[in-house]
Amino acid sequence: MSAKQDDVLNARLSRVRVVLVSTSHPGNIGAVARAMKNMGLTQLVLVNPAEFPSGEARARASGANDILEQAQVVSSMESAVAGCAVVLGASARLRSIPWPSLDPRAAADRVLEVVESADAALVFGRENNGLSNDELDRCNYLVHIPANPDYSSLNIAAATQVLVYELRMSLLEQTGRRDNRFHSDQPRATADELERLYEHLQQTLTELDFLKPSAPRQIMRRLRRLFGRAELDRMEINILRGILSAVQSRSRGEKTEESER
Amino acid sequence: MSAKQDDVLNARLSRVRVVLVSTSHPGNIGAVARAMKNMGLTQLVLVNPAEFPSGEARARASGANDILEQAQVVSSMESAVAGCAVVLGASARLRSIPWPSLDPRAAADRVLEVVESADAALVFGRENNGLSNDELDRCNYLVHIPANPDYSSLNIAAATQVLVYELRMSLLEQTGRRDNRFHSDQPRATADELERLYEHLQQTLTELDFLKPSAPRQIMRRLRRLFGRAELDRMEINILRGILSAVQSRSRGEKTEESER
Numbered sequence: 001m002s003a004k005q006d007d008v009l010n011a012r013l014s015r016v017r018v019v020l021v022s023t024s025h026p027g028n029i030g031a032v033a034r035a036m037k038n039m040g041l042t043q044l045v046l047v048n049p050a051e052f053p054s055g056e057a058r059a060r061a062s063g064a065n066d067i068l069e070q071a072q073v074v075s076s077m078e079s080a081v082a083g084c085a086v087v088l089g090a091s092a093r094l095r096s097i098p099w100p101s102l103d104p105r106a107a108a109d110r111v112l113e114v115v116e117s118a119d120a121a122l123v124f125g126r127e128n129n130g131l132s133n134d135e136l137d138r139c140n141y142l143v144h145i146p147a148n149p150d151y152s153s154l155n156i157a158a159a160t161q162v163l164v165y166e167l168r169m170s171l172l173e174q175t176g177r178r179d180n181r182f183h184s185d186q187p188r189a190t191a192d193e194l195e196r197l198y199e200h201l202q203q204t205l206t207e208l209d210f211l212k213p214s215a216p217r218q219i220m221r222r223l224r225r226l227f228g229r230a231e232l233d234r235m236e237i238n239i240l241r242g243i244l245s246a247v248q249s250r251s252r253g254e255k256t257e258e259s260e261r
Numbered sequence: 262m263s264a265k266q267d268d269v270l271n272a273r274l275s276r277v278r279v280v281l282v283s284t285s286h287p288g289n290i291g292a293v294a295r296a297m298k299n300m301g302l303t304q305l306v307l308v309n310p311a312e313f314p315s316g317e318a319r320a321r322a323s324g325a326n327d328i329l330e331q332a333q334v335v336s337s338m339e340s341a342v343a344g345c346a347v348v349l350g351a352s353a354r355l356r357s358i359p360w361p362s363l364d365p366r367a368a369a370d371r372v373l374e375v376v377e378s379a380d381a382a383l384v385f386g387r388e389n390n391g392l393s394n395d396e397l398d399r400c401n402y403l404v405h406i407p408a409n410p411d412y413s414s415l416n417i418a419a420a421t422q423v424l425v426y427e428l429r430m431s432l433l434e435q436t437g438r439r440d441n442r443f444h445s446d447q448p449r450a451t452a453d454e455l456e457r458l459y460e461h462l463q464q465t466l467t468e469l470d471f472l473k474p475s476a477p478r479q480i481m482r483r484l485r486r487l488f489g490r491a492e493l494d495r496m497e498i499n500i501l502r503g504i505l506s507a508v509q510s511r512s513r514g515e516k517t518e519e520s521e522r
Contacts, residue, residue, distance in 0.1 A: 006410075035419055040409040063412065103439065105430065145426070146433055148301040149267075151324065154422070158296055161419040162426045165406065169366070172407055178364065 009171055010040055015115040016167060017043040018160060019080045019123040021135060026051045028127065030060030030068065031157030037064035039164040044071040045080045045121075060157075077123065077135050085118035086110060089139035090159050091130045099142040104163050107143040108170040122163055124156050186233035193237050198224060204244045207251055270432055271301055276376040277428060278304040279421060280341045280384040282396060287312045289388065291321030291329065292418030298325035300425040305332040306341045306382075321418075338384065338396050346379035347371060350400035351420050352391045360403040365424050368404040369431040383424055385417050447494035454498050459485055465505045468512055 018036055023029055029052060033044060044067050046052055052073060061068050074080050081087045088107050089099075102110060111120045123139060125131035136142065145154060145162055154162070172178045189197075202220055205211040211219060232240075279297055284290055290313060294305060305328050307313055313334060322329050335341050342348045349368050350360075363371060372381045384400060386392035397403065406415060406423055415423070433439045450458075463481055466472040472480055493501075 031416065031419070034416060037412045038406075038408045038415050038419070062416070103430075104426075105439075145299075146429060146439070147299045151298045154299050155292065155295060155323070158292070158299070158419065158422040161415070161422050165365075165423050165426075168407060169364075178366075178407070 005175065005177065008175070009168075012112065012115045012171055013040040013167065014042050015119045016041055016111060016164075017045050017080070017084065017119060017121045018164070019045045019047060019077070019121050020049065020156070021047045021077055021080075021123060021131060022050070022126045023124075023156065024050045024127050026054030026057040027060045028156050029054070029071075030057035030062070030064075031155075032124075032160045033057070033061040033064040033067035033071070035157055035161040035164055037067050038161075039168040041164055041167070042067060042070065044068070046071055046073045047077050047080050048075060049073065077138055081121045081123065081138060083119055084121040086114045086120045086141075087123060087139045088121065088141050088143045089123045089125070089131050089136050090143045090145075090163065091125060091136065099136055099139065101142040101144045103146055104143060104166040105170070107141065107163065108166040110141065111167060112170055112174060122160070124160060127156055186235040189232045189234050189237045193234065194227065194232065197227065197232075197237050197240060200241055200244045204248050204251075207248060266436065266438065269436070270429075273373065273376045273432055274301040274428065275303050276380045277302055277372060277425075278306050278341070278345065278380060278382040279425070280306045280308060280338070280382050281310065281417070282308040282338055282341075282384060282392060283311070283387045284385075284417065285311045285388050287315030287318040288321045289417050290315070290332075291318035291323070291325075292416075293385075293421045294318070294322040294325040294328035294332070296418055296422040296425055298328050299422075300429040302425055302428070303328060303331065305329070307332055307334045308338055308341050309336060310334065338399055342382045342384065342399060344380055345382040347375045347381045347402075348384060348400045349382065349402050349404045350384045350386070350392050350397050351404045351406075351424065352386060352397065360397055360400065362403040362405045364407055365404060365427040366431070368402065368424065369427040371402065372428060373431055373435060383421070385421060388417055447496040450493045450495050450498045454495065455488065455493065458488065458493075458498050458501060461502055461505045465509050465512075468509060 018032060018041060020029060020032060023046065026049070029044075029046065029049060036042070036044060051057075052071075053068070057068055058065055072080075088102070088111065091099075111122070114120045122143070123131065123135070125135065131139075143163060145159060147154060169178065198220065201223060202211065202216055205219070206213050206216065230236075279293060279302060281290060281293060284307065287310070290305075290307065290310060297303070297305060312318075313332075314329070318329055319326055333341075349363070349372065352360075368383075372383070375381045383404070384392065384396070386396065392400075404424060406420060408415060430439065459481065462484060463472065463477055466480070467474050467477065491497075
């Protein structure tokens with residue numbers, strides 16, 4: 001990832017506030033700070049935390065102390081979300097009047113539309129009973145993590161982790177930088193290098209009398225499928241061809257010995 | 262979601278083992294159990310845990326004690342993953358010989374291909390230094406959560422939460438049950454109901470002399486855009502039309518009063 005692309009990513013993520021309303025356990029505040037920093041977010045806002053600052057929060061933050069030190073402590077959700085163009089409230093509770101609700105992936109997309117030019121907030125309620133209806137009234141959307149219906153209440157730091165992960169993933173996806181294949185320190189083998197490997201393999205297996213020269217097709221097709229799927233790099237090709245050469249030289253040598261006996 | 266669909270989902274998720282190798286902090290084991298149960302997983306395998314069973318694990322599991330009670334404790338990664346058709350190792354560490362690495366979404370897809378017919382394992386290493394190279398050798402893939410490069414090490418329960426969330430999301434997506442729009446207790450308004458609302462609105466705004474009858478287009482277009490985006494339900498349409506009727510009757514009454522003066 002280039003430094004410039006990193007800057008864009010960080011600028012977008014720095015516009016997303018995580019707002020924790022009346023958190024009881026300071027350890028959860030620390031765990032949220034860690035989850036935020038892991039995904040590149042910086043703005044933590046605490047509405048009436050039961051205990052803050054706190055040694056337990058620092059312990060659970062585990063290196064994300066800068067997030068805790070910069071955290072804003074405010075006395076109302078209203079001031080926590082002031083200036084935000086979109087406010088999303090996380091809640092597992094089902095309610096009699098349904099709020100418009102998005103899953104975390106759809107919510108991330110909505111947030112990312114906004115943070116090109118404005119701030120957004122993800123709001124998390126109390127550990128025991130979430131956000132009040134008055135607080136939900138200040139949200140544009142409710143975010144619902146699709147959980148096991150028999151056990152749907154996530155720990156607040158776990159819920160934060162899911163939402164900020166989705167934000168980062170969506171940003172990476174949008175900018176074509178989602179990286180879902182493996183890296184190698186070696187260049188990927190090209191189609192012609194693969195062909196030469198297959199030729200070498202077929203020749204070697206024929207010399208071993210493993211393949212019938214008249215009907216090599218089925219086995220070779222299966223071997224092609226295997227190595228094709230493995231997406232070999234150049235060094236792996238060289239290792240495999242080295243092995244084939246060693247097999248050939250031993251096999252030819254042994255044949256000579258046999259014929260000499 | 263129907264009960265039958267739930268059964269399929271639960272059957273698939275019950276084939277995914279979460280394997281924790283040499284976990285130091287029992288609290289993390291509890292938090293992992295909670296994350297698993299939240300997403301519908303059941304099989305927890307502990308390789309040489311520092312402390313288990315543990316009160317701290319139970320406290321952090323917060324209702325997911327059944328997962329802890331059913332957890333298997335084994336003495337090697339080999340026995341933990343025995344019988345699994347695919348083994349994914351979570352690791353944040355970069356290594357000199359790169360392992361094939363997937364992001365959590367790609368990893369979830371790979372796991373779901375397997376669990377139609379076999380077990381799969383997600384393996385998490387030690388809190389401080391992850392999985393050893395020998396342990397990674399037993400993995401088909403490494404799963405890498407795309408984190409902030411300056412602070413890339415997630416708490417083990419947070420990492421588990423992300424991976425099991427992706428599993429559940431991918432299953433919901435695959436089966437067409439991803440639910441990314443809001444629910445309402447009311448049926449969604451139909452196109453013709455919306456049109457009648459717009460007619461009513463235009464009529465009322467014209468009566469208020471807010472719209473010029475000669476050129477209502479621009480304002481009406483903006484209002485259509487707003488209500489179109491809001492995806493109204495039938496009750497909302499009724500409320501809005503009730504408001505319009507109240508405005509009309511007041512406006513007509515006042516006009517009458519004015520003309521009577």
